[in-house]
Amino acid sequence: MTTLSQSAAEALYGNRFLTEKAPSTSFPQTGMxxxxxxxLLGEDLNLEGDPQRNLxxxxTTWMEPEAQRIIAENLHRNFIDHAEYPISAEIEQxxxxxxxxxxxxxxxxxxxxTQGxxxxxxxxxLSLKWKWKERRQAANLPTDRPNLVFGGDVHVVWxxxxxxxxxxxRIVPxxxxxYTIGPADVEPHIDENTIGVAAVLGTTFxxxxxxxVGINNLLLDIRNRRDLDVPLHVDGASGGFVWPFLYxxxxxxxxLEQVRSINVSGHKYGLVYPGIGWLVFREESDLAEDLVFYENYLGKLDATFTLNFSTGASMVLAQYYNFVRLGRDGYTYVMKQMQQNAQALASNLRDSGxxxxIGAGEEQLPLVAFRLSGEHTTYDESxxxxxxxxxxxxxxxxxxLPPNAERVKIMRALVKETMSREQVERLTRDIADACATLEKKGGTTETERAQTKRGSGY
Known part of the structure; x- marks a missing residue:
């Protein structure tokens, strides 16, 4: 009777990393x-969180099979190489x-x-800063003290x-x-060195x-009264694909006249996998020409205005797929479906007592922001x-929340395209069960939380 060698047995019945540690500290000497x-990768990734339960x-954590096929078949395309892939460049435009x-x-x-x-x-x-410099230099004024006004509700990238x-x-607390800002908050911070104001459409909080609207009207008034032309940039990372369809x-x-540029994330409510973002200017003149570079070493003269260079074209193509696949009617349907389920979850949480x-009845992303009501001394939202x-x-x-609202602790549940009404009801029951458990045993300790993170792979 012939006994298989270890390597032959591994090849026939399993793989060697069932018993060996995965390479992690040094570059492997040999391959596999x-x-x-x-x-090996699959076994590690099995410990990741479930995207369906990641609220x-x-x-975006789900796309249609046809979109996934487009992505897979175009992973090799380098978007920046417009000479080799001119159709990808045209689809971007x-x-x-x-x-x-x-x-x-x-x-x-x-x-x-953009990458996001x-x-x-x-x-x-950067374009706000360069356009401000152009105006200051034309008036023979110094350009060494630029400032930017935004609220504490912005993403850390600002x-x-x-x-x-x-x-x-100049951060408005x-x-x-x-939990958002308006014209009265912004006005005291604006002066001749203000390159712009950033306002958020759909805060992450x-x-x-x-x-x-109020900030835009303030900036128009400042332009007329003080001869200061302060542009407004709208950070629509989350809301840019929500408000046009829900509101x-x-x-x-x-x-709005003072809105000169808008960013939006295709990989959020644009319904595309990461990473894809977009920047759109009101007019061509709002892009500072000094920030545009021209190069021809890929085979043709191209103008580039990016921080990244080489990047895949597949997510651009996936975004175009969604635009032509859904159109206004389709995006409206998806956003309203998410909104209805978010409203159902909000109603369930409110009815629980x-x-x-937070902010129910206002224009909002399809999510639920909520906090414990009344006094809870034995456990909290964490x-x-x-x-x-x-x-x-x-x-x-x-x-x-950010200063000066840091005393407020909240929870936030994003209701996505893949979350059904039954899942909303299941989440409601699970939240009620979690509260019931905590009411009996009290809050968790840092040690318990650390052990659960290690055990669950979260």
Whole structure:
């Protein structure tokens, strides 16, 4: 009787990483069979969270099979190589023109795809700074003290921009029961060195929008009274693909005169996998020409306005797929479906008597921001989040709000395209069970939370 060698047995029945540790600290000396490499990765990834139960991330976690096929078949295309892949470049510009139309641009404009809204914000803010410099230099005025005004409800990328590109951040703090900003908050911070104001359409904290109409009117008034032309950039990372479909009559975009640029994330409510973002200008003149580079070493003269260079074309193509697949009617249907389920979850939480829903009845992203109502001395929102993760695998974040509202702790559940009404009801029951458990045993300890994270792979 012939006994198989260890390596032959592994090849026939399994793989060697069932008993060996995975390579992790040094570059492997030798390779392995493709099946072994695939299984090694698969076994690690089995410990990841379930995207269906991840209600923390805004990023898209599901696309149609046809879209996935387009992505898979075009992973090899380098988007920046317009000489080799001119159709991908043309499709990008189709998307930009469609977005300009969606955002009510008054005429021909320009824009570009980006790796996400973070890159789009960096580029948009850089253009604000360069256009401000142009105006100051034309008037023989100094350009060494630029500042940018925004609220504490922005994404951290705005503070990164200010630190990386030497701009003074003038941050309007939030307050308890006031989680967005308006014109009265902005006005004291504006002076001749203000390169622009950033307003948020759909904050990551509660899903609401800043008073963009009010801020626009303030900037028009300042332009007339003080001869200061301060542009407004709208950070529509989350809301740019929501408001046009849920609230089409609500003005926030290029219908407002001082809105000069808008960013939006295709990989959030644009319903595309990461990473894809977009930057659109009101007019071509709003893009500072000094930020555009011209190069021809890929075979033709190309103008580039990006922080990244080589990147895949597949997500651009996936975005175009969604635009032509869904159209206005399809996006409206998807957004309303998510909104209806979010409203159902909000109603369930409110009816339980345990929770206060924040900003119900206002224009909002399809999510539910909520907090415990009344006095709860034995457990808090973080305990509920931990209990949901430990018992049912739901990822529902709990966090404190930015200054000066840091005393407020809330939870936030994103209701996505893939979340059915039955899942809404199941989540409601699981939240009730988590609270019942915590009422009996009290809040969790840091040790318990750490052990659960290690055991669950979260």
């Amino acid at each position: 069979r493709p099946t072994d490499a695939m299984r 923390a991330t805004f990023v 189709r998307c930009v023109r469609m977005l300009a139309d969606l955002f009510n641009a008054p005429g021909p404009t320009t824009g570009c795809r 809204s973070s890159e789009a914000i960096m580029l948009g803010a 503070e990164k921009f200010c630190r990386y590109f030497d701009v003074e951040p 939030l307050e308890e029961n006031k 509660t899903g609401h929008m800043d008073d963009i 089409p009559d609500s003005p926030w975009d290029f219908r 345990r929770f206060e829903v 305990d509920i989040a931990w209990q949901l993760s430990a018992e049912r695998g739901w990822m529902v974040p709990a966090y404190t």
